[in-house]
Amino acid sequence: MSYNPNEIEAKWQKKWDDEKAFEPDDALTREKKYILSMFPFPSGRLHMGHVRNYAIGDAFARYYRKQDFNVLHPIGWDAFGMPAENAAIKHGRHPKDWTYSNIDYMKKELNTLGLSFSKTREFATCDELYTKWEQEFIIKMFEEKLLYRESTTVNWCEDCHTVLANEQVEEGCCWRCDNEVELKEMPGYYLDIIKYADELLDDLKLLEGKWPNQVVTMQSNWIGKSQGLEFDFELSEASKAKLGGNFDRYTVFTTRPDTIYGVTYSALAAEHPITKYLLENELLDSDIAQKIVTITNMTEIERAKEGKEGYDLGLTVIHPLTKEEIPVWTANFVLASYGGGAVMAVPAHDERDFEFATKYSLPIKRVILGGDELPYTLEGNLENSDTFTGTKNTKAKAEIISYFEEHALGKGTTNYKLRNWGISRQRYWGAPIPFVHCDSCGLVAEKVENLPIALPEDVEITGEGNPLENHPTWKNCACPKCGADAIRETDTLDTFVQSSWYQFRYATNPNKWNETGIDKEEANYWLGVDQYIGGIEHAILHLLYARFFTKVLRDLGYHDIDEPFENLLTQGMVLMDGAKMSKSKGNTVDPDALIEKYGADTARLFTLFAAPPAKELEWNDSAVEGAFRFIKKLYDRNSKVNAKTLPNIDQSTLSKESKLARVKVYEALQKSSDVYEKTFAFNTLIAACMEALNALDKQDNAEVWTEGMYIMLNLLEPIIPHVTTELSEMLFSRENLGAKFEVKEEVFVQDSILYMVMIGGKKRTEIEMNPAASKEEILLSAKEAGAKWLEGMTIVKEIVVPNKLVNLAVKPA
RNA sequence: GCGGAUGUGGUGAAAUUGGUAUACACGCCAGACUUAGGAUCUGGUGCUUUACGGCGUGGAGGUUCGAGUCCUCUCAUCCGCACCA
Structure with missing residues (x-):
C-alpha cells in the first residue's frame, strides 16, 4: 500500500476528535506545561504564517504530552477589530456574521492540520461572555x-x-x-500603565535568556526610564504681568542637573499652556503667532524633518541658582508629551540646544571641562558652577539634586517615554x-x-x-x-485589551466560564505560559500590554502571577522570493492547496525543516517535494519491521553498517530532548532522523530496522503526527508513542577509532586505533604515519585529544 | 544617532560550544530503469591545480598545538527606536 496522506490524516483527525485526545486533565496534580501559539484574527483564510506558528506550538504540546506532563494547548479567536467593519462597509455584511463565519471556515482549515488543541476551551473574544468579564475588569480598574x-x-x-x-x-x-x-x-x-512602568522594566530581568534579547531591549527602550531633576522656573515680574497674573512659574525636567549653571535660555513646546495663553490673548506678533500655530499642526515627525525652529516669546524666567534673567523661547523640538513640555537649555553641553542657540545667536556658556569643541557631552569637571566648580560632573548630578531638595527648589524624579495606554x-x-x-x-x-x-x-x-x-x-x-x-x-x-488576558481565560475551566472571568486556582496552576510562540511584530504592543494586564489583574486579586509568558519564541516571517507573503504582492502559498496535494504532515515537516523557527522561512516548492519524499520513504519502510516490540539486539553480531545505523538512531534520540527543551532547532532533529533513515537503508538487519522505526516514529510524532501514528498503530499498536527510551551507551562503543593526524597545525593523514590504545601508542602510530611530514623537523609539542585527533607541533630542526 | 541581530557552497542551512568546516535537504551533473520523464533508484558535486598540493566560514589583525567558534578593529545587510531634554 502506498502512502495516502489524505486518507490517513482524515482518519486520525476524526479519531482524535472522537477520543477527545487533547483535553487537559482537570485534576491539577501533575506537573503542567502550558503551550500557547498567539491566537489568530479571523481574517477569513489561513496563511502560511499561521501554519508555521501552529506547527511549532503543536510540536511542543505533543512532545510534553508524551513526557507525561498535563498539557494545556488551547486556541481561540482574536475576533474584534476594524477588518470586520471594513467588510461590512465593502460587502454589506454584518461584522458579527462576517466574523463568526470566518471562524467557522478557519476552524475547519486548522482542523486539517491535525493540531492537538483543546477544543472545549475555544472562544472568540467577541463572545458576549468574554466581553462581560472584560467589562468587569475595566470597572474594577x-x-x-x-x-x-x-x-x-x-x-x-x-x-x-x-x-x-x-x-x-x-x-x-x-x-x-x-x-x-x-x-x-x-x-x-x-x-x-506608567504606574507599572518600574515593575514592567524591572521584571524584564526575569525574562532574560527566556525571551529573545531583542524583545527585552525593545520593551526596555520603549519604557524609556530616565532619572533627573525636576524644578520650577519662576517667571520675572514683567513676564508675570504680561501673562496677566495667570502664571507664576512652570516646571522643567532635566537628566543633566550637572549642567544647570550653563543654562542660557529655556524653551517651551508649542502646546505649552503659556504658549497657548500668549496665542489666545494675541500677545505675540501676528506673523510669529501664525508660525507657532503652524508648528502645532505638524506631527512630531514633520517637526523633526523641519529642523530646529523657534521664536522668542518675549518672556524671561529667573535662574533658580544664579538668579539671572533667562529668555524664554518656544521651540519645535520640545515635545509637549514629555517632561511637562518645557526644558532648560544648555547649548554648551547638548547638541539640540547648541544647534538652536547657534541658529538664533543665543549665548553659550561652558560649565564642563574637556575637549575643545562645543557642544561637549562627555564627562569632565565642572567650571563656572559656583561651589560645585571642580566637582566631577557625574558626582555633581546627585549633589545638585540634593541641593535643590534641601532648598526646596526642586526634586529628583523619574520620567518615562512610555505614555498611558489610550x-x-x-x-x-x-x-x-x-x-x-x-x-x-x-x-x-x-x-x-x-x-x-x-x-x-x-x-x-x-x-x-x-x-x-x-x-x-x-x-x-x-x-x-x-x-x-x-x-x-x-x-x-x-x-489589544482582549488579547491582554486571553491566556487567563483559557486556563479557566469552561464549566466555570459563566460564573467567573478568571479562576484563581487554575490560573495559578497553569500560568505562566511555559512556551509562547508568535510573531516579532508583537514585541511591544501585545506583549507589553499583556504583561501590564497580568500585573493589574494580579493586584486586583484575580491570580498571583507576575509574568504571563515564561518563555517566548518569536518565529520568523514566511517569505517567497525574498518578500513577505501577501495577497497584494501575489506571492502567497495557499495552505489548503498544499495540504490537499501533499497532506498536513508534509506542510508541517517542511515548515519545521526549512529553517530554525526564529529565522525567516523562504518558501521553496521543490524542498516541499523533498519533505514529501522523506515521509513517503518512511512510510514505505514499514515492511522492514519484523516485531511488534522493541527488540533486544546483540551488538556483537552486527555488521558495520547496522552498527552505524544504530548510532544514527540513538544520536537522533539524544538530540530530541535538547531540541524541544533548549535549542528549538527542529530542523536539526529532522535532519538527524533523515540521517538515521538513510543509515538504516544501507543495512538489512530486521531487528535494527525494528528498533530504528520504533524509536524514530516516537521522535517524529510531534512533527508529523498522522503518518507516525498510522505506522505506529500498524506496526507497534501505538505502544512506542508513549514509550520512554534510554540511550544505550553500548551502541556508541566503536571497534576502532579514527584519529586525524595534524602536523604543524595542518591535517595530514589519519590513523585507525584500538579504543584501548594508550596515549603513547597513539603518538607512536601518528609519528609513523606522518613520517613524511616530520622529516627535517623537531617536534616541540604533542597533543592527543581522546577519540579525535593527534596534533604534533613542529619547527625546522 | 542609539539599541538589537545577522554575515558559512549555486540555494535553505549544520557544526557535540576551541578539535577532520559545509551534516541534512534543495538544485545541478552523470548513470540505471523507461515509449517518455518534470516519476523512481544509484553515484558525484566548496574553489583551485595535470598532479603533489594550495586556498577556503564578510574583511584585517591577534590569542592558541589547533579558531566558523575567543579577543581587537573594520565592512555590509536586516530589524526596532528615534529631537525623550
Whole structure:
C-alpha cells in the first residue's frame, strides 16, 4: 500500500476528535506545561504564517504530552477589530456574521492540520461572555483609579476613524492602514500603565535568556526610564504681568542637573499652556503667532524633518541658582508629551540646544571641562558652577539634586517615554466601554450585574462616524447611580485589551466560564505560559500590554502571577522570493492547496525543516517535494519491521553498517530532548532522523530496522503526527508513542577509532586505533604515519585529544 | 544617532560550544530503469591545480598545538527606536 496522506490524516483527525485526545486533565496534580501559539484574527483564510506558528506550538504540546506532563494547548479567536467593519462597509455584511463565519471556515482549515488543541476551551473574544468579564475588569480598574477619562491630544487615523495608542503609531503612520496619523484633541479613556512602568522594566530581568534579547531591549527602550531633576522656573515680574497674573512659574525636567549653571535660555513646546495663553490673548506678533500655530499642526515627525525652529516669546524666567534673567523661547523640538513640555537649555553641553542657540545667536556658556569643541557631552569637571566648580560632573548630578531638595527648589524624579495606554476606539466592532454619562453624577461605571453591555445588532455601518454614536436608541439609558436619563459611552475598547488576558481565560475551566472571568486556582496552576510562540511584530504592543494586564489583574486579586509568558519564541516571517507573503504582492502559498496535494504532515515537516523557527522561512516548492519524499520513504519502510516490540539486539553480531545505523538512531534520540527543551532547532532533529533513515537503508538487519522505526516514529510524532501514528498503530499498536527510551551507551562503543593526524597545525593523514590504545601508542602510530611530514623537523609539542585527533607541533630542526 | 541581530557552497542551512568546516535537504551533473520523464533508484558535486598540493566560514589583525567558534578593529545587510531634554 502506498502512502495516502489524505486518507490517513482524515482518519486520525476524526479519531482524535472522537477520543477527545487533547483535553487537559482537570485534576491539577501533575506537573503542567502550558503551550500557547498567539491566537489568530479571523481574517477569513489561513496563511502560511499561521501554519508555521501552529506547527511549532503543536510540536511542543505533543512532545510534553508524551513526557507525561498535563498539557494545556488551547486556541481561540482574536475576533474584534476594524477588518470586520471594513467588510461590512465593502460587502454589506454584518461584522458579527462576517466574523463568526470566518471562524467557522478557519476552524475547519486548522482542523486539517491535525493540531492537538483543546477544543472545549475555544472562544472568540467577541463572545458576549468574554466581553462581560472584560467589562468587569475595566470597572474594577476604574474603581482603583487605574483607568481614567481625560481630554488630550491624541493620535487620530482618519482612515480608520479612530484614535490610536502610541504603540500603534509606526513612523507617524497607522499600524493597520499605514495612513498618516493626525493630532486631535479629544476625550478618551486611559489605563495608567506608567504606574507599572518600574515593575514592567524591572521584571524584564526575569525574562532574560527566556525571551529573545531583542524583545527585552525593545520593551526596555520603549519604557524609556530616565532619572533627573525636576524644578520650577519662576517667571520675572514683567513676564508675570504680561501673562496677566495667570502664571507664576512652570516646571522643567532635566537628566543633566550637572549642567544647570550653563543654562542660557529655556524653551517651551508649542502646546505649552503659556504658549497657548500668549496665542489666545494675541500677545505675540501676528506673523510669529501664525508660525507657532503652524508648528502645532505638524506631527512630531514633520517637526523633526523641519529642523530646529523657534521664536522668542518675549518672556524671561529667573535662574533658580544664579538668579539671572533667562529668555524664554518656544521651540519645535520640545515635545509637549514629555517632561511637562518645557526644558532648560544648555547649548554648551547638548547638541539640540547648541544647534538652536547657534541658529538664533543665543549665548553659550561652558560649565564642563574637556575637549575643545562645543557642544561637549562627555564627562569632565565642572567650571563656572559656583561651589560645585571642580566637582566631577557625574558626582555633581546627585549633589545638585540634593541641593535643590534641601532648598526646596526642586526634586529628583523619574520620567518615562512610555505614555498611558489610550484604550478608547470610536468604532462599532469592539467591546463597549461600560460607562455612562449622567448630567448630575458625571462619569459613572455600569453596575456589574448589568454586564455584559452588549453591542446592538441593528446598526448601519457606513464608514462615516461612530456607528454606536449614530444608533438611534442604544446609547439612551438610565444612570446606574441616580436613575435619571443618561447617555451610554459609545467608544469601544482597543482590541489589544482582549488579547491582554486571553491566556487567563483559557486556563479557566469552561464549566466555570459563566460564573467567573478568571479562576484563581487554575490560573495559578497553569500560568505562566511555559512556551509562547508568535510573531516579532508583537514585541511591544501585545506583549507589553499583556504583561501590564497580568500585573493589574494580579493586584486586583484575580491570580498571583507576575509574568504571563515564561518563555517566548518569536518565529520568523514566511517569505517567497525574498518578500513577505501577501495577497497584494501575489506571492502567497495557499495552505489548503498544499495540504490537499501533499497532506498536513508534509506542510508541517517542511515548515519545521526549512529553517530554525526564529529565522525567516523562504518558501521553496521543490524542498516541499523533498519533505514529501522523506515521509513517503518512511512510510514505505514499514515492511522492514519484523516485531511488534522493541527488540533486544546483540551488538556483537552486527555488521558495520547496522552498527552505524544504530548510532544514527540513538544520536537522533539524544538530540530530541535538547531540541524541544533548549535549542528549538527542529530542523536539526529532522535532519538527524533523515540521517538515521538513510543509515538504516544501507543495512538489512530486521531487528535494527525494528528498533530504528520504533524509536524514530516516537521522535517524529510531534512533527508529523498522522503518518507516525498510522505506522505506529500498524506496526507497534501505538505502544512506542508513549514509550520512554534510554540511550544505550553500548551502541556508541566503536571497534576502532579514527584519529586525524595534524602536523604543524595542518591535517595530514589519519590513523585507525584500538579504543584501548594508550596515549603513547597513539603518538607512536601518528609519528609513523606522518613520517613524511616530520622529516627535517623537531617536534616541540604533542597533543592527543581522546577519540579525535593527534596534533604534533613542529619547527625546522 | 542609539539599541538589537545577522554575515558559512549555486540555494535553505549544520557544526557535540576551541578539535577532520559545509551534516541534512534543495538544485545541478552523470548513470540505471523507461515509449517518455518534470516519476523512481544509484553515484558525484566548496574553489583551485595535470598532479603533489594550495586556498577556503564578510574583511584585517591577534590569542592558541589547533579558531566558523575567543579577543581587537573594520565592512555590509536586516530589524526596532528615534529631537525623550
